[in-house]
Amino acid sequence: xxxxxxxxxxxxxxxxxxxxxxxxxxxxxxxxxxxxxxxxxxxxxxxxxxxxxxxxxxxxxxxxxxxxxxxxxxxxxxxxxxxxxxxxxxxxxxxxxxxxxxxxxxxxxxxxxxxxxxxxxxxxxxxxxxxxxxxxxxxxxxxxxxxxxxxxxxxxxxxxxxxxxxxxxxxxxxxxxxxxxxxxxxxxxxxxxxxxxxxxxxxxxxxxxxxxxxxxxxxxxxxxxxxxxxxxxxxxxxxxxxxxxxxxxxxxxxxxxxxxxxxxxxxxxxxxxxxxxxxxxxxxxxxxxxxxxxxxxxxxxxxxxxxxxxxxxxxxxxxxxxxxxxxxxxxxxxxxxxxxxxxxxxxxxxxxxxxx
Amino acid sequence: xxxxxxxxxxxxxxxxxxxxxxxxxxxxxxxxxxxxxxxxxxxxxxxxxxxxxxxxxxxxxxxxxxxxxxxxxxxxxxxxxxxxxxxxxxxxxxxxxxxxxxxxxxxxxxxxxxxxxxxxxxxxxxxxxxxxxxxxxxxxxxxxxxxxxxxxxxxxxxxxxxxxxxxxxxxxxxxxxxxxxxxxxxxxxxxxxxxxxxxxxxxxxxxxxxxxxxxxxxxxxxxxxxxxxxxxxxxxxxxxxxxxxxxxxxxxxxxxxxxxxxxxxxxxxxxxxxxxxxxxxxxxxxxxxxxxxxxxxxxxxxxxxxxxxxxxxxxxxxxxxxxxxxxxxxxxxxxxxxxxxxxxxxxxxxxxxxxxxxxxxxxxxxxxxxxxxxxxxxxxxxxxxx
Numbered sequence: 001x002x003x004x005x006x007x008x009x010x011x012x013x014x015x016x017x018x019x020x021x022x023x024x025x026x027x028x029x030x031x032x033x034x035x036x037x038x039x040x041x042x043x044x045x046x047x048x049x050x051x052x053x054x055x056x057x058x059x060x061x062x063x064x065x066x067x068x069x070x071x072x073x074x075x076x077x078x079x080x081x082x083x084x085x086x087x088x089x090x091x092x093x094x095x096x097x098x099x100x101x102x103x104x105x106x107x108x109x110x111x112x113x114x115x116x117x118x119x120x121x122x123x124x125x126x127x128x129x130x131x132x133x134x135x136x137x138x139x140x141x142x143x144x145x146x147x148x149x150x151x152x153x154x155x156x157x158x159x160x161x162x163x164x165x166x167x168x169x170x171x172x173x174x175x176x177x178x179x180x181x182x183x184x185x186x187x188x189x190x191x192x193x194x195x196x197x198x199x200x201x202x203x204x205x206x207x208x209x210x211x212x213x214x215x216x217x218x219x220x221x222x223x224x225x226x227x228x229x230x231x232x233x234x235x236x237x238x239x240x241x242x243x244x245x246x247x248x249x250x251x252x253x254x255x256x257x258x259x260x261x262x263x264x265x266x267x268x269x270x271x272x273x274x275x276x277x278x279x280x281x282x283x284x285x286x287x288x289x290x291x292x293x294x295x296x297x298x299x300x301x302x303x304x305x306x307x308x309x310x311x312x313x314x315x316x317x318x319x320x321x322x323x324x325x326x327x328x329x330x331x332x333x334x335x336x337x338x339x340x341x342x343x344x345x346x347x348x349x350x351x352x353x354x355x356x
Numbered sequence: 357x358x359x360x361x362x363x364x365x366x367x368x369x370x371x372x373x374x375x376x377x378x379x380x381x382x383x384x385x386x387x388x389x390x391x392x393x394x395x396x397x398x399x400x401x402x403x404x405x406x407x408x409x410x411x412x413x414x415x416x417x418x419x420x421x422x423x424x425x426x427x428x429x430x431x432x433x434x435x436x437x438x439x440x441x442x443x444x445x446x447x448x449x450x451x452x453x454x455x456x457x458x459x460x461x462x463x464x465x466x467x468x469x470x471x472x473x474x475x476x477x478x479x480x481x482x483x484x485x486x487x488x489x490x491x492x493x494x495x496x497x498x499x500x501x502x503x504x505x506x507x508x509x510x511x512x513x514x515x516x517x518x519x520x521x522x523x524x525x526x527x528x529x530x531x532x533x534x535x536x537x538x539x540x541x542x543x544x545x546x547x548x549x550x551x552x553x554x555x556x557x558x559x560x561x562x563x564x565x566x567x568x569x570x571x572x573x574x575x576x577x578x579x580x581x582x583x584x585x586x587x588x589x590x591x592x593x594x595x596x597x598x599x600x601x602x603x604x605x606x607x608x609x610x611x612x613x614x615x616x617x618x619x620x621x622x623x624x625x626x627x628x629x630x631x632x633x634x635x636x637x638x639x640x641x642x643x644x645x646x647x648x649x650x651x652x653x654x655x656x657x658x659x660x661x662x663x664x665x666x667x668x669x670x671x672x673x674x675x676x677x678x679x680x681x682x683x684x685x686x687x688x689x690x691x692x693x694x695x696x697x698x699x700x701x702x703x704x705x706x707x708x709x710x711x712x713x714x715x716x717x718x719x720x721x722x723x724x725x726x727x728x729x730x731x732x733x734x735x736x737x738x739x740x741x742x
Contacts, residue, residue, distance in 0.1 A: 343721065
């Protein structure tokens with residue numbers, strides 16, 4: 001890797017010998033050093049981090065080899081429960097930030113990891129989450145180069161909050177933006193929608209539905225690279241996280257001042273997610289995804305884009321769901337399976353289950 | 357998906373629509389207003405918007421979205437009572453999700469929660485009872501809300517609490533009953549309705565005979581309808597058919613769920629726990645006699661109103677708000693003076709803007725905005741809207 005190495009003498013790694021985190025682990029002394037070593041440095045296992053300097057340092061020339069623009073993004077992860085079917089907060093914290101870089105056309109390279117830990121959390125759970133972060137980062141080809149750890153009083157946070165900041169580089173010629181969509185462009189998604197939102201709601205346990213629902217949490221940079229190669233005219237990509245594809249489509253309709261029309265029968269949904277939404281009175285278009293994107297490509301490249309995504313493991317169920325139209329600018333309209341049409345607006349707050 | 361897709365078949369919808377178009381054209385000939393059919397139940401309103409059913413119907417048919425959204429007709433004073441209960445130290449206040457955002461005169465339950473009250477969303481009153489058992493040193497109050505659809509489950513929960521000797525559980529009872537309200541609407545002098553879609557889930561509990569007076573005394577057809585889009589179209593067709601044949605009877609389109617006589621076990625539980633109130637206040641409609649239920653004296657222990665001496669202060673609806681006229685079908689949601697301006701889903705003035713089952717929120721969220729803008733502009737020009 002091209003990170004500047006400061007010195008190479010390995011130091012002795014600390015170890016935590018108690019089962020739970022206490023305020024002492026945030027005190028800045030030896031206990032904190034032990035926690036950072038034991039949980040994070042050992043999992044992330046790279047020499048830059050091990051030097052424990054206050055900042056990561058990059059050679060500009062090395063970065064420039066990837067393209068002509070730096071991309072930077074940050075996201076904080078607060079999720080209950082910390083572990084859920086299909087992932088955990090650690091995997092989410094890597095995939096989410098990698099995806100935020102990748103949807104801008106950037107090659108994701110480096111991540112920071114800042115954690116806020118509530119006293120009393122099991123150290124073994126932290127280790128498990130850190131290992132999950134490390135594994136996900138390795139698979140995504142990104143490296144943790146700097147970090148921070150804070151411990152707060154019980155009740156001051158919910159077990160564990162993670163913030164990751166990501167840096168990537170955008171290749172010359174790639175220019176994606178929500179304001180670039182043109183009349184006639186096709187909208188595509190890379191697969192079944194709403195899995196993450198439904199899995200999390202179910203994992204919170206109120207309904208206790210026995211379903212195989214799993215979060216779709218995944219890093220999408222590989223799929224996006226294939227998409228951009230097959231459809232170089234791609235106008236826009238965004239990952240459909242909180243607020244689901246309905247929110248992304250509204251944002252792009254507004255930014256590009258176009259109408260968007262989608263077709264309910266083209267919108268890929270798993271039967272389990274449909275059933276889950278039917279029971280709770282939720283609309284799957286607004287459910288969160290953590291491994292799904294919405295993209296707009298010129299109509300002439302739509303088939304190529306679709307084929308490229310379907311060729312990738314994370315895009316087998318990709319579909320063309322609609323088009324940019326000369327309808328009322330900023331409006332998203334859905335043609336329902338039943339033959340009617342309705343407006344798909346932004347949500348005001350979060351979706352709440354209906355009474356009856 | 358089985359038992360769902362069959363009821364959303366676009367081909368069957370086309371056949372029904374062709375017949376609806378023909379019948380509506382025939383019936384509408386010579387009328388100076390559209391045929392008005394009221395769906396009483398908020399669940400129907402939701403389905404109508406969700407599947408875009410209004411966009412499929414001919415202009416000769418106008419759907420009037422009735423008072424059947426229990427969250428919408430909840431008066432502001434009762435929300436204040438909820439907040440007051442939630443603010444009592446040691447109380448865990450439990451509620452269905454969509455009641456969280458309903459505005460009180462000062463705040464909603466969602467705001468109360470943000471200020472530190474222990475307000476929790478549950479899916480069933482049984483979840484609230486479970487919370488009570490898990491927290492014996494707390495008082496758990498369940499916000500009992502809804503028509504006869506949800507009444508049996510709260511009644512059964514109270515009976516279970518009694519059986520298990522749970523003492524730290526109570527209901528804040530706001531259950532309402534549909535028949536007196538439909539009657540109040542029928543007695544309204546502004547009424548021009550031609551027929552009704554009857555509430556499917558309420559009827560599953562109370563049966564169909566309760567509606568006979570609508571057909572017999574008021575001469576209006578009523579068809580009890582299911583909640584899938586084909587159910588709604590089918591029921592509209594059945595109402596038109598009655599109008600065409602100059603009949604007015606109660607018919608059951610939703611026979612796969614609704615038994616003629618309702619559900620005896622559910623009715624028995626309701627009868628044991630609840631009794632009619634002299635009157636109940638409805639948001640937008642005012643006070644309606646015998647339209648709500650309270651807990652019988654035998655269950656006073658489980659009645660939050662008595663346990664915590666709830667104040668129940670009456671708060672007048674905002675003057676600018678025309679929810680009542682919308683509920684009665686006198687005006688369409690977008691004809692209200694504050695629709696989309698002072699009253700939006702972000703800052704609802706009237707309750708109809710709060711729940712997704714409320715007619716105004718449904719129009720705002722799913723409605724044909726171009727049509728609404730054009731109509732509002734026309735009305736401003738002609739002076740019917742200021």
